[in-house]
Amino acid sequence: MRVFICFAGSCEPLDVPPDQTVGAMKQMVKDNFLVQLSDDKQQQYLELSYGGAVLQDSWALCDVGITSGSAIRCLIKSEQRPVMLVFNAVTGETLPIMGSEALLHVSVARLKTVVSMQSGLPVSAFRLSTPAGVQLYDCNQLQDYAIEVGTTLRLDTWDGWVEFLQGCLLGHRSTVQSHLSEKKPVMRFQLQVALHIAASLGHLDLAGWLLERGAHAEEPVGVHPYRQWCHQTAHQDTRKCPIHIAAESSQLLILKLFITNNLLTLACRDPGGRDTLKVAIQRGHRDCVRYLANKLCSVVSLPNVSLPMRIYLQIKRWVSLGQKKAASNRGQYTSAAFKARVGDTLLVDGFNQPNMCSKSRKAVTKPSRRNEAKALQPLPPTNNLLSAPHLPSLQAVNPADCKEMHNSWKQDVKNREEGLLNEIRKDDSSLFRSKFILPPIREGIPKQVFIGASPTSYHILIGSLKSSSQHGGRTPRENAIYCWTIASAFTEKPWLKQLSIARTLIRKRVHTMA
Incomplete structure (x- = not known):
């Protein structure tokens, strides 16, 4: 057949x-027409078309109706080949990283910035790793990991966050709400992450709901609470605020929502010292630039005076800082309550098993459910336990003996406290005129549990008290009596x-002991 x-x-x-x-026909065309294709920076390939349709390599000529005498059009097509690929474990998609081979010599932090802009995820919500599973750290260069052209990296997120981030990317408010963490520090971080994604992708309904829940467009996303001890070495983009992300992504409706909610977002600056207007100008988003410029050049009308927007923003910022400082002095400013606490997990690069x-x-909560199931298994019959030969025989206890032991213990505690007070009076009898006695220790009363304390905080506290008693020479109760007796000498206070x-x-x- 001739074509x-x-x-x-x-x-x-x-x-x-x-x-x-x-x-096979493409290979014949290459040999007869001496076609040379270049694979340097752009991938070139032959394309055959018949009747306006592009022919696929696996098709046979007779199957697509090509007969003798038909004319087939041949073109050389070229497309830019990505430098590397990133497999997103959250969405299951593969992101192409375009550019020149010079991208292989940049830092990992720079690559994470590019991946964050393409995926919409903040840099503190994911990590990158090589095909061999080696994690890429921000402070290193890509060439340190021997990454070549065409390498496929892997993007992973925090364990238990897959469903949460999928809901954020789709803008499903109910999904986001149902997968928020029960721990307040982690939940607050998740709200900022969700607001970052909503600002990047333009999910207006989700962004409005997040603002109602307490997320702030003028606050940076920050790092995970488990990594707050390492925030000095965190990625620079962790200090970006959702308002900057909205300006970079040209999300005009999100910008209007943020500014209407809080005018201070106009004066918010990114890690490079740029305000929202400069970010929009450098990105070339005309609609956002026009709106922001009109806002900054407007006048705010107050009951007795009208102020330019820039002066009004500066005054409002001073007032906000003063209110925070005054609330902090009164102990009412609760922003520090969301920081890391004693007993929380501490993650340091290179020293912990990866939690991303x-x-x-479901996979994260499954092991704990198994443990609960084991703990709730039925106990063996009581008769079998009592008949075990290795158990000692039970002996009757006289209640009078228990009462006598308890009274002797209370008398011993009282004697020790009296001896401590006498020792204090001997040191300076003119200084202490009053005698302070703590209430007796009462058994059978449950210990107080602090709201928000981690499960291991109690054991850490008990260990600290034992260490203090061992090195200080006094029990916590004796130390309290000693210090209060000294303080009670200041009668004018x-x-x-x-x-x-x-x-x-x-x-x-x-x-002093430390």
């Missing part, structure tokens, strides 16, 4: 069998001031 190949302005005949495939393996929430003095003495003693 005609139209290539480069000429039409040449070519004899092929009817069952010839398109892929993109495990689903009110009771709360005396309590503050006693607490200061205890802290100084702890620092």
Whole structure:
């Protein structure tokens, strides 16, 4: 069968069998027309078309209706080849990283910035790793990991966050709400991450709901609470705010929502010192630039005076800082309550097992459920336990003996406290005129549990008290009596001031032992 190949302005005949495939025909065209394809920076390939349709390599000529005398058009197509690929474990998609080979010599932090802009995820919500599973750290260069052109990296997120991030990317408010963490520090971080994604992708409904839940467009996303001890070495983009992301992504409706909610977002600056208007100008988003410029050049009308927007923003910022400082002095500013606490997990690069393996929430909670199931297994019959030969025989206990032991223990505690007070009076009898006695220890009363304390905080506290008693020579109760007795000598001070003095003495003693 003879067909005609139209290539480069000429039409040449070519004899092929009817069952010839398109892929084999392309090779014949290369040999007859001496076509050379370049694979340097752009990938070039041949494209055959018949009747306006592009022919696939696996098709046979007779199957697509090509008969003898048909004319087939041949073109050389070129497309830019990506430098590397990133497999997103959250969405299951592969992101192409375009550019020149110079991208292989940049830092990992720079690559994470590019991946963050393409995927919409903040840099603190994912990590990158090589095909061999080696994690890429921000401070290193890509060439340190021997990454070549065409390498496929892997993007992983925090364990138990897959469903949460999928809901954020799709803008499903109910999905995001159902997968928020029960821990307040982690939940607050998740709200900022969700607001970052909503600002990047333009999910207006999700962004409005997040603002109602307490997320702030003028606050940076930051790092995970487990990594707050390492925030000095965190990625620079962790200090970006959702308002900057909206300006970079040209999300005008999101910008209007953020500015309407809080005018201070106009004066918010990114890590490079740029405000929102400069970010929009450098990105070339005309609609955002026009809106922001009109806002900054407007006038704010107050009851007795009208102020330019820039002066009004500066005054409002001063007032906000003053309110935070005053609330902090009164102990009412609760922003520090969301920081890391004693007993929380601490993650340091290179020293912990990675907690960012993109495990689903069901896979993370499944082991704990297994443990609960084991703990709830039925106990063996009581008769079998009592009949075991290795158990000692039970003996009757006299209640009078228990009461006598308890009274002797209370008398011993009282004697020790009296001896401590006498020792204090001997040191300076003129200083202490009053005698302070703590209430007796009462057993059977459950210990107080602090709201928000981690499960291991109690064991850490008990260990600290034992260490203090061992090195200080006094039990915590004796130390409290000692410090309060000294503080009670300041009779001209009110009771709360005396309590503050006693607490200061205890802290100084702890620092001295350390």
